[in-house]
Amino acid sequence: EPEVTQTPSHQVTQMGQEVILRCVPISNHLYFYWYRQILGQKVEFLVSFYNNEISEKSEIFDDQFSVERPDGSNFTLKIRSTKLEDSAMYFCASSEGVRGLETQYFGPGTRLLVL
Amino acid sequence: AQSVAQPEDQVNVAEGNPLTVKCTYSVSGNPYLFWYVQYPNRGLQFLLKYITGDNLVKGSYGFEAEFNKSQTSFHLKKPSALVSDSALYFCAVRDPSGGSYIPTFGRGTSLIVHP
Numbered sequence: 001e002p003e004v005t006q007t008p009s010h011q012v013t014q015m016g017q018e019v020i021l022r023c024v025p026i027s028n029h030l031y032f033y034w035y036r037q038i039l040g041q042k043v044e045f046l047v048s049f050y051n052n053e054i055s056e057k058s059e060i061f062d063d064q065f066s067v068e069r070p071d072g073s074n075f076t077l078k079i080r081s082t083k084l085e086d087s088a089m090y091f092c093a094s095s096e097g098v099r100g101l102e103t104q105y106f107g108p109g110t111r112l113l114v115l
Numbered sequence: 116a117q118s119v120a121q122p123e124d125q126v127n128v129a130e131g132n133p134l135t136v137k138c139t140y141s142v143s144g145n146p147y148l149f150w151y152v153q154y155p156n157r158g159l160q161f162l163l164k165y166i167t168g169d170n171l172v173k174g175s176y177g178f179e180a181e182f183n184k185s186q187t188s189f190h191l192k193k194p195s196a197l198v199s200d201s202a203l204y205f206c207a208v209r210d211p212s213g214g215s216y217i218p219t220f221g222r223g224t225s226l227i228v229h230p
Contacts, residue, residue, distance in 0.1 A: 044220075093158075
């Protein structure tokens with residue numbers, strides 16, 4: 001069964017450093033998402049992406065964040081200058097469609113720790 | 116606005132007993148409702164969804180959920196729990212009458228099935 005994959009599984013970084021989280025969505029999916037989950041809290045939506053542009057973003061997704069699909073398979077989330085409060089589990093997801101009833105398929109997550 | 120609540124942080128049940136994981140929601144229209152499961156070190160996996168039609172929805176691994184509009188609930192159930200069902204369960208809701216295609220997730224409920 002096709003899966004969404006994410007690398008790295010864990011990342012430790014110093015405050016102020018840039019990090020890039022990588023995802024490979026399911027190959028025939030057209031819509032991509034990033035979510036995050038701070039320990040013990042809700043899964044929070046960050047951004048959705050379709051046709052090489054952002055479709056929706058939440059208030060969390062400020063100028064420090066950016067997303068990119070640099071080639072035909074990868075989907076990346078960049079945090080330009082990490083803050084302590086960016087420490088969380090980051091999940092990538094993809095879906096065939098985006099009408100809201102299509103199933104989103106999630107990757108295993110990247111645990112980011114900002115020191 | 117759409118919101119979802121999972122009132123229990125943890126549910127404990129003995130193997131072989133029925134289990135229920137609770138979810139309540141708030142939307143202005145008719146909801147789309149989802150359940151996901153997260154096993155350790157894995158991404159969220161889709162279990163089942165309610166879009167329209169029969170209020171009882173059957174999903175993967177023997178799970179089912181009942182949409183109750185009057186109680187605004189979508190509780191996840193299984194007649195006989197297995198130790199392997201121990202995981203983190205997330206409920207999610209989307210209001211199709213809203214402007215967003217993105218579901219809102221609950222905080223998750225940890226299900227522990229004791230042998």
